[in-house]
Amino acid sequence: MKIDFVKMHGLGNDFVMLNATHTKFDLSKEQIIALADRHTGIGFDQLLIVEPAVSAEIDFGYRIFNSDGTEVEQCGNGARCFAQYVRKIGLTDKVEIKVQTLAGIMHLKVLNEIEVEVDMGAALFAPEAVPFITQESSAPYQLQLANAKVKFEVVNIGNPHAVLFVDDVDVVDVKAIGAELEMHPAFPQRCNVQFVQVLARDQIKQRIFERGAGETMASGSGACAGAAAAIQTGRANKQLRVTMPGGELSLSFDSSTQHMFMTGPTAFSFYGSIEL
Numbered sequence: 001m002k003i004d005f006v007k008m009h010g011l012g013n014d015f016v017m018l019n020a021t022h023t024k025f026d027l028s029k030e031q032i033i034a035l036a037d038r039h040t041g042i043g044f045d046q047l048l049i050v051e052p053a054v055s056a057e058i059d060f061g062y063r064i065f066n067s068d069g070t071e072v073e074q075c076g077n078g079a080r081c082f083a084q085y086v087r088k089i090g091l092t093d094k095v096e097i098k099v100q101t102l103a104g105i106m107h108l109k110v111l112n113e114i115e116v117e118v119d120m121g122a123a124l125f126a127p128e129a130v131p132f133i134t135q136e137s138s139a140p141y142q143l144q145l146a147n148a149k150v151k152f153e154v155v156n157i158g159n160p161h162a163v164l165f166v167d168d169v170d171v172v173d174v175k176a177i178g179a180e181l182e183m184h185p186a187f188p189q190r191c192n193v194q195f196v197q198v199l200a201r202d203q204i205k206q207r208i209f210e211r212g213a214g215e216t217m218a219s220g221s222g223a224c225a226g227a228a229a230a231i232q233t234g235r236a237n238k239q240l241r242v243t244m245p246g247g248e249l250s251l252s253f254d255s256s257t258q259h260m261f262m263t264g265p266t267a268f269s270f271y272g273s274i275e276l
Helices: 029-036 076-088 174-182 220-232
Strands: 002-010 013-019 046-052 060-066 096-101 104-110 115-122 141-144 149-156 160-165 192-200 203-210 214-216 239-244 247-254 259-265 267-275
Touching: 002 076, 013 076, 029 046, 046 076, 060 076, 076 096, 076 104, 076 115, 076 220, 076 259, 115 220, 149 174, 149 220, 160 220, 174 192, 174 203, 174 214, 192 220, 203 220, 220 239, 220 247, 220 259
Parallel strands: 013 046, 060 096, 160 192, 203 239
Antiparallel strands: 002 013, 002 267, 046 060, 096 104, 104 115, 115 259, 141 149, 149 160, 192 203, 203 214, 239 247, 247 259
16 A cells, blocks of 8 residues: 655654544554654654544544554644645645644634744643542652652643653653553553753743654643643742743633643645555
8 A cells, every 4th residue: 555645743743643634544563653654654743644534524534643553632733734734735724723632623724935833722630531540639740660659740732741840951851750660550542751840931941752753852732731730739830931852832821711722833844655
């Protein structure tokens, strides 16, 4: 089977985009892992598949797979790329696009040829909403890992996150702590792990360990989770910038709806086809 694809990225968080609106196909976990291999495949953090709308209320279906082949609920950077992709290949000319994900309907707004604003929905902090299993009555929560006890907030913004506030993100062992927290039994659906350093009331610096992908250069939902936790704990204002290794996103919190809004860039890398 030969598949056409487009490679895109949002601040270095990279994606392979597939169009299944006309021809439906289901890739196996093994095929996705093979495509994700950066030496023998295409290479990506996530695979994004455009599918037909299932109701008149939405424009497209939207499936998201991590590089380990697992399907996930939400991807903020990917959502921005999704909006530019469906316009670029002529599936729509709308600037406001509604897509169905496992996490619900996402609202995407194309601002120009590069930037897209995404309504990421409400940030939920209750442990059962993440989900996170704990006997503690309130945040911050604590877990004993192999070499350290860690304190963190928990957030669900379409997918599960643990947020650790640190003094210096550049010296944190993101790989070790992230890998252990991601797979901890207290997170029954695993979790994304965010390491956040507050630089000012309107700026945080962040590194991301993404569930099923490892450390990535950026993450839209991760940035929103880190920002939401910083706002919730009184560390930051309701409008702020999040700086990650791949670049910067602008985030805002709407008090009336409790929704997080994210604005950031997209980029097309290359077009191609691959035989499976």
